[in-house]
Amino acid sequence: MFTDTDTDTDPEQRIARLDDEECWRRLLAEQVGRLAFMADGRIEVLPLNYVVRGRRLVFRTTADSSLLAPQDGSVALEVDGWDATSAWSVVARGTLSADPDPVAFSMEQEYGLAPWAPDEHGPRRTLVALTVREVQGRSFHRRVDEQERWYF
Numbered sequence: 001m002f003t004d005t006d007t008d009t010d011p012e013q014r015i016a017r018l019d020d021e022e023c024w025r026r027l028l029a030e031q032v033g034r035l036a037f038m039a040d041g042r043i044e045v046l047p048l049n050y051v052v053r054g055r056r057l058v059f060r061t062t063a064d065s066s067l068l069a070p071q072d073g074s075v076a077l078e079v080d081g082w083d084a085t086s087a088w089s090v091v092a093r094g095t096l097s098a099d100p101d102p103v104a105f106s107m108e109q110e111y112g113l114a115p116w117a118p119d120e121h122g123p124r125r126t127l128v129a130l131t132v133r134e135v136q137g138r139s140f141h142r143r144v145d146e147q148e149r150w151y152f
Contacts, residue, residue, distance in 0.1 A: 018137030023090045026137065028052050030079045035130070037075040037096070050077070050130075057092060057130040058099075077130055088139035092132045099127040 018026070027033075035046045050059040057077055075096055080089040 015138050015140045018088070018090065018139060020135055023092075023135035023137040024052075026081070026088065026090050027057070027079060027092060027135070030081070033057075033077045033079040033092075035075060035077045053129070055132050057132065059128055059130075061126050061128050074133070075130060082142060085142055086139060087142050088137065090135060090137035092130065093134045093136075094130050094132040096128055096130055099129055 031051075032047060032049050035048055037044055037046075048059050048061075050057045052058075074093045077092045078089060080087070082088070
């Protein structure tokens with residue numbers, strides 16, 4: 001499942017690196033992530049819902065979305081989760097490309113890839129795929145005993 005970064009350290013002090021298989025398992029289990037990309041010379045972070053298709057993360061956007069502007073290098077999508085005692089994060093890096101195939105769009109629409117957010121800038125009829133070149137993940141024990149000081 002994962003590899004420890006330091007086996008001599010107390011388990012509650014370790015950050016465990018998730019292997020590729022575990023990263024993909026967690027990407028498959030989630031539906032929402034945050035996509036980081038460059039637009040108009042600045043870093044943007046956009047929450048979106050996605051589906052996993054092979055080694056691609058697929059989502060919908062508008063035809064004039066800033067996501068479709070040429071990217072200088074990779075983009076990244078991050079998902080995370082936590083429970084009472086642990087937390088984890090997975091980052092998928094790769095390149096974006098639009099899929100103009102209307103058959104692919106119809107198929108995704110039929111199988112339930114619908115945007116969660118309202119169509120404030122027009123209908124999201126463009127499929128975009130993040131072709132993943134690299135995944136990295138980590139998990140760690142949450143320090144729940146220290147959380148009380150975060151509240152006022």
